[in-house]
Amino acid sequence: MFNIFHNSNLFKWIEKLIYFINSIFFILLLVALSFALILSPADYLQGDSVRIMYVHVPAAWIGLASFSFIALLSLINFIFKIKYFSLITKSIAPIGLMFTCIAIITGSIWGQPTWGTFWAWDARIISMSILAFFYFLFICVHKLFSDQEIADRISSIIAIFGAINIPIIKYSVNWWNTLHQPASIKILGSSTIHSSMLLPLFLMFFVLILYCALIFLMKYKTEIIRIKKKNLKRL
Amino acid sequence: MLTTKVKKRAYLLAATLTVSVVAIFFILKSLSSNILYFKSPTEIKNSNDTNFNKKIRVGGMVKKNSLEIDSEEIKFTITDFENEIMVSYSGTVPNLFTEEKGVVAEGKLQDKKFFIADRILAKHDENYMPPELKKIMKENVK
Amino acid sequence: MIKDLILMNGYGVYVWSSFIITLFTCVAVYLKTLKTLKKYEKEFASEIEKLSVEKKKIVLKNSKIAPQVLSSYNKTL
Structure with a gap:
């Protein structure tokens, strides 16, 4: 049924994709960085500190998106028991944790010159820290339980319940008074970021997504080799 | 299946x-x-159990033409366009602190209309644009 | 101009530190992932070397992945 997900076919594609991403990555990174740091204008109010947005916002998006994806696959895996899905979620989680932490750290660096403080206990920052905690739990479970099946089940449950936090993060700035500003880019309606600043934002997002894909593919490849090695021993 | x-x-x-x-x-x-990270002036006006000794945060917009800066203190009015609170503060303010921009003040209420702050944080909005564009927009409004 | 780029009207410290932190973590995670991948490839290759000649033939014939892993391991040598 899941023929495309079958490891032996996938392996060839993973090799090709890793090669492809490696070959275009540096040029794209240079273009994105030059737009983000040099070519884009400074903000009328925040000045050059607005450039922190070009790493902060994509990192936060990736943190949120990858957790949503993990939760979705975990949900399907929990109900239908599809083994390959847990390999995928396991390979995504560390990248998600890394970008969530980057979002929190760059956010606090951005907070100092704009808000006047590194840290504020407002709803957006608390809920984002909870997300990092859920990632941490998810990864810990895989490290702690050597029995693959038990680890899969517990981590799926963590991901599914952790997903309740996602809409809370998204709407925290609308539901409560927060120091964090409301969303600039809305799912419906126009964005409140000028197009000359949207371009570097999306370029950086694209580059970081490519980076995520690269790490994910390498991790997934490692997992496949690990399984095959186990199978060799059984011969 | x-x-x-x-x-x-x-x-x-x-x-x-x-x-x-x-x-x-x-x-x-x-x-x-x-x-809630801060309370708005309306929320403070409507609350019955105001504690004057507890540190709280008040947030809103800095009212237009209300900002007075002299060598000893900074005075301004926080508004949520319904109610207002006068704020007195001495110390440094963040770069983004100006009139008609968001602000969060941390300190103690003296009474329901007067607040002494010991820390000022700036809350900016979700609009980002180059300075030239802002100038053009301002001229159009005039 | 380069001075402007580094100072960024006083915001340079914040902007550059956040970009450098991001870049640094990305590179570190990439290198760590690459190292683990190479480690497993190497272990896999040595496992195969240890097998007897007949078994090796069977494995390489029946599994599609084993030859691919070996070739990608040999490429990096």
């Missing part, structure tokens, strides 16, 4: 998820005054 085992798992999950979403909703609702 759906076996009873699969259905059982799905129902179990759906039930526990619903229960926990409802539980979290009520927890957040009861905690909502603690989750």
Whole structure:
């Protein structure tokens, strides 16, 4: 049924994709960085500190998106028991944790010159820290339980319940008074970021997504080799 | 295709998820005054149990033409376009602190209309644009 | 101009530190992932070397992945 997900076919594609991403990555990174740091204008109010947005916002998006994806696959895996899905979620989680932490750290660096403080206990920052905690739990479970099946089940449950936090993060700035500003880019309606600043934002997002894909593919490849090695021993 | 085992798992999950979403909703609702990072002038006006010795945060917009800066203190008015609170503060302010921009002041209420702050944070909005564009927009408004 | 780029009207410290932190973590995670991948490839290759000649033939014939892993391991040598 899941023929495309079958490891032996996938392996060839993973090799090709890793090669492809490696070959275009540096040029794209240079273009994105030059737009983000040099070519884009400074903000009328925040000045050059607005450039922190070009790493902060994509990192936060990736943190949120990858957790949503993990939760979705975990949900399907929990109900239908599809083994390959847990390999995928396991390979995504560390990248998600890394970008969530980057979002929190760059956010606090951005907070100092704009808000006047590194840290504020407002709803957006608390809920984002909870997300990092859920990632941490998810990864810990895989490290702690050597029995693959038990680890899969517990981590799926963590991901599914952790997903309740996602809409809370998204709407925290609308539901409560927060120091964090409301969303600039809305799912419906126009964005409140000028197009000359949207371009570097999306370029950086694209580059970081490519980076995520690269790490994910390498991790997934490692997992496949690990399984095959186990199978060799059984011969 | 759906076996009873699969259905059982799905129902179990759906039930526990619903229960926990409802539980979290009520927890957040009861905690909502603690989750609020700051209170607006209207919320302060309407609250009955105002504690004048406790540190609180008040937030809103810095009212136009209300900012007075002299060598000893900074005075301004926080407004949410319904009610206002006068704020007195001495110290440094963040770069983004100006009139008609968001502000959060941390300190103690003297009475319901007067607030002494010991820390000022700037809250900016979600609009980002180059300075030239802002100039053009301002001229158009005039 | 380069001075402007580094100072960024006083915001340079914040902007550059956040970009450098991001870049640094990305590179570190990439290198760590690459190292683990190479480690497993190497272990896999040595596992195969240890097998007897007949078994090796069977594995390489029946598994599609084993030859691919070996070739990607040999490429990096």
